[in-house]
Amino acid sequence: MRILLTGGTGFVGSHTTSALIRAGHEVRLLVRSPEKIERVFKPHGVRPSDYVQGDITDADSVVKAIRGCDAVVHAAAVVATDPASEARIRETNFVGAKNVLDAAIAAGCDPIINISSSSALFPFTTDPVTPEHPVGTFDTAYGQTKAQVERYARELQAADHPVTILYPAGVLGPHDPNMGELMGGVKVWASQALPVGGMTGGYVDVRDIAKAVVLAMELGKGPRRYLLWGHYVDHETLAEHIVEATGRTDLKTPKVPKALMTVWGKAGDLARKYGKDLVVTSEACDYLYNFKPADQSATTDELGLAFRPLVDTLGDTLLWLHEVGELPAKAVGKLAIT
Numbered sequence: 001m002r003i004l005l006t007g008g009t010g011f012v013g014s015h016t017t018s019a020l021i022r023a024g025h026e027v028r029l030l031v032r033s034p035e036k037i038e039r040v041f042k043p044h045g046v047r048p049s050d051y052v053q054g055d056i057t058d059a060d061s062v063v064k065a066i067r068g069c070d071a072v073v074h075a076a077a078v079v080a081t082d083p084a085s086e087a088r089i090r091e092t093n094f095v096g097a098k099n100v101l102d103a104a105i106a107a108g109c110d111p112i113i114n115i116s117s118s119s120a121l122f123p124f125t126t127d128p129v130t131p132e133h134p135v136g137t138f139d140t141a142y143g144q145t146k147a148q149v150e151r152y153a154r155e156l157q158a159a160d161h162p163v164t165i166l167y168p169a170g171v172l173g174p175h176d177p178n179m180g181e182l183m184g185g186v187k188v189w190a191s192q193a194l195p196v197g198g199m200t201g202g203y204v205d206v207r208d209i210a211k212a213v214v215l216a217m218e219l220g221k222g223p224r225r226y227l228l229w230g231h232y233v234d235h236e237t238l239a240e241h242i243v244e245a246t247g248r249t250d251l252k253t254p255k256v257p258k259a260l261m262t263v264w265g266k267a268g269d270l271a272r273k274y275g276k277d278l279v280v281t282s283e284a285c286d287y288l289y290n291f292k293p294a295d296q297s298a299t300t301d302e303l304g305l306a307f308r309p310l311v312d313t314l315g316d317t318l319l320w321l322h323e324v325g326e327l328p329a330k331a332v333g334k335l336a337i338t
Helices: 011-022 036-044 059-066 083-106 141-158 181-191 206-216 235-246 258-273 282-290 297-301 310-323 329-337
Strands: 002-006 026-031 050-053 071-074 112-115 163-168 170-172 200-205 224-228 231-234
Touching (some): 002 011, 011 036, 011 071, 050 059, 083 112, 083 141, 170 310, 181 235, 181 310, 200 310
Parallel strands (some): 071 112, 170 200
């Protein structure tokens, strides 16, 4: 298939583009900055040559980019939990998604894959979370815009348009060209300390998200939804996996009370308004204490996706962070000499 992919120079988008190309598809990127293509894709060993310069918020450039394509993968969004990004989030996420989805339907594309987020369903009202979970009502800019997109995508599904929605949780793995917020967290965990005590999360390998897109790239399947939580673990288990991956016995895991984490999150919100990063935000705290496991049976049974072990994902993430100079050898232990 010839596939338009938005957000192709981002973390999920670059891995997905590479996986689609290796699966034999032709991929066209819609990019704001073509000069980023070579840098982003060099670690992947591929270089997409077909691109249209434009922006998802510009409906004309989206229509131009989709022309001649059989399918669409929408992976572009402003992903942030800091208040400083609020204006950009609100100006981009819903308008951009609507432009892409509308243009894809008008062009007769099938499938149309929207890479959403667990944030679109948060706060969770069921345990486990299912693909039929109600649209979220989180009151942050990111959560609200993802919920807006989710409601619209579900309206299109109800009208029987071939929209597939994927819901990744926290995304880990190597080769993050933008060094996202979760990568900042991983650096703190490995180099300083991993707080424990009542905190949980879902962590999925970016390469598994890319594989899910490849598996979902089928004509005539109609509307579908798949959760991509990967592995739901508490921080104590997360620490055990880091120790297993690195061989370290000196990993610090202080037990931090929820009240202190809440204060830290509020301080993090304020700090980001002044260009400082304390890693934790109020939004991050909400996730850490209110995340729920997922029923991923549709993902594993219908798509046939097998999630790689979390210890392997953490090992690859930590090793990559060391290789690009973001973590010292001491922080990654035995990985530095393999």
